Amino acid sequence: MNPLRVIRRRAPDTGPIPVQRPDPDNQRVAAVIPAKDEAERIAATVRAVRAIPHVDLVLVVDDGSEDDTQHLARGAGAVVVRHSHNRGKASAMETGAAVVAMRDVEAGPARLLLFVDADLGATAVNAAPLVPPVLAGKADLSIAVLPKQSGAAGRGIVTGLARRAIQRATGWAPTQPLSGQRCMTRAAFDASTPLAHGWGVETGMTMDVLLQGFAVVEVPCDLRHRASGSDLAGQLHRAGQYRDVAMAVAARKFRHYKQKVTRETSGEPAEDGRSPAPPAERAITENPQPRKRRRRSRN
Ligand SMILES: O=c1ccn([C@@H]2O[C@H](COP(=O)(O)OP(=O)(O)O[C@H]3O[C@H](CO)[C@@H](O)[C@H](O)[C@H]3O)[C@@H](O)[C@H]2O)c(=O)[nH]1
Ligand SMILES: O=C(O)[C@H](O)COP(=O)(O)O
Numbered sequence: 390m391n392p393l394r395v396i397r398r399r400a401p402d403t404g405p406i407p408v409q410r411p412d413p414d415n416q417r418v419a420a421v422i423p424a425k426d427e428a429e430r431i432a433a434t435v436r437a438v439r440a441i442p443h444v445d446l447v448l449v450v451d452d453g454s455e456d457d458t459q460h461l462a463r464g465a466g467a468v469v470v471r472h473s474h475n476r477g478k479a480s481a482m483e484t485g486a487a488v489v490a491m492r493d494v495e496a497g498p499a500r501l502l503l504f505v506d507a508d509l510g511a512t513a514v515n516a517a518p519l520v521p522p523v524l525a526g527k528a529d530l531s532i533a534v535l536p537k538q539s540g541a542a543g544r545g546i547v548t549g550l551a552r553r554a555i556q557r558a559t560g561w562a563p564t565q566p567l568s569g570q571r572c573m574t575r576a577a578f579d580a581s582t583p584l585a586h587g588w589g590v591e592t593g594m595t596m597d598v599l600l601q602g603f604a605v606v607e608v609p610c611d612l613r614h615r616a617s618g619s620d621l622a623g624q625l626h627r628a629g630q631y632r633d634v635a636m637a638v639a640a641r642k643f644r645h646y647k648q649k650v651t652r653e654t655s656g657e658p659a660e661d662g663r664s665p666a667p668p669a670e671r672a673i674t675e676n677p678q679p680r681k682r683r684r685r686s687r688n
Contacts, residue, residue, distance in 0.1 A: 416443060416498060416524055417443060417444075418500055418501045418503050418572070419445075420444050420504075421489065422447065422448065422449045422462075422505050422507050423452055423485065423504075424458050424481070425451075425458075425478075427456075428457045428461055430507060430510045430615075431458050431465070432464065434505065434513045435466060435467045437510070437511050437513035438505055438516070442520065446492060446500065448467065448488055448489060449507070450471070450481040450488075451469055451471040452475055452480070452481040454471075459471055470484060470485075478569070479585060480584075482504060482584060483583075486578055490575070501524070501572055502578055503572045504569060510613070516533060516570050516572075517610075519531040519608055520572050527606060529574050530598050530606070531573070531605070532568050532570070532595070532607050532608070533565075533610040534568065535568065535610065535611075536609075536611060536612075539613075542618050542623060547627055547634055550635065551591070551592040551638075555592060555599075558599075558645075559595075561605075566591065566592055567591055567630070568591065569590070570610060576603075580598055581594040581598055585637035585640065585641075586636060587633040588629060589637025589638075592638065593637035596638075597641070
């Protein structure tokens with residue numbers, strides 16, 4: 390699997406984005422774990438995440454669970470905040486980032502945000518490789534590429550939709566566009582807010598971050614999660630994912646169109662003086678993960 394895959398999309402004449410980077414040794418990281426009915430795995434996930442270097446705050450956002458998620462998370466050492474009713478994953482991430490901001494020291498460097506799903510259990514410690522590239526300033530957003538998951542029954546429909554949309558918008562085709570295990574700077578997070586709703590959050594975030602000149606890296610991480618099966622629940626889940634990804638993509642297309650019309654009618658240059666972003670400017674791919682090719686029939 391590819392150990393490192395970086396893409397940087399930046400307008401040609403803008404130069405690097407000025408980012409105030411603190412001493413990497415002192416940079417702190419907040420792990421944000423959105424969780425809905427995760428009683429079975431949340432304690433193991435929290436304990437594993439606490440062992441990741443630089444993590445000094447583990448925040449579980451209980452997204453209206455009906456089970457014991459919040460108590461188990463607290464018992465395992467997390468700070469827990471709770472939505473009184475279910476609002477979806479993206480909303481839980483926004484709540485988490487807002488709570489972290491309140492706990493960041495004023496005038497001090499903002500913590501990096503490490504988003505980790507609640508169902509990773511003990512393997513969550515293997516999200517650790519997401520931190521160093523962001524810490525070192527090599528990327529503003531790192532995304533985990535997971536190994537093949539046992540029991541996964543998807544047919545690549547939602548993944549394909551997300552990947553193609555990101556590629557059309559940015560020139561880059563991510564390996565796992567839906568992967569929610571991500572580490573990012575506060576600036577990159579702010580660039581992707583308001584987050585796309587629900588399951589569209591990762592697709593919208595990757596587009597927003599890349600189109601605003603930030604750098605993204607894909608990092609292989611040996612993580613295991615509860616993969617969706619082929620039963621009715623699994624298919625309904627995928628339908629919801631498809632809907633949210635399609636909505637995130639449509640919203641960004643509309644935004645792009647609106648900005649274009651505004652510029653054309655007012656004669657103004659592109660937003661904040663930048664020229665429209667060019668195709669993918671830099672991509673480093675070492676030992677890339679082979680992608681399945683469709684066989685063409687000879688007939
Ligand atoms: O209303 C919800 C539903 C889920 N979750 C949490 O979100 C995470 C991901 O949910 P999961 O049911 O595990 O979804 P998957 O189908 O496994 O999700 C894959 O695809 C999603 C995008 O569609 C990404 O967000 C995930 O990271 C990726 O693993 C878990 O921690 C959940 O507890 C919430 O916080 N609120
Ligand atoms: O099972 C999965 O991997 C996700 O639910 C996405 O489904 P997909 O296989 O249609 O991309």
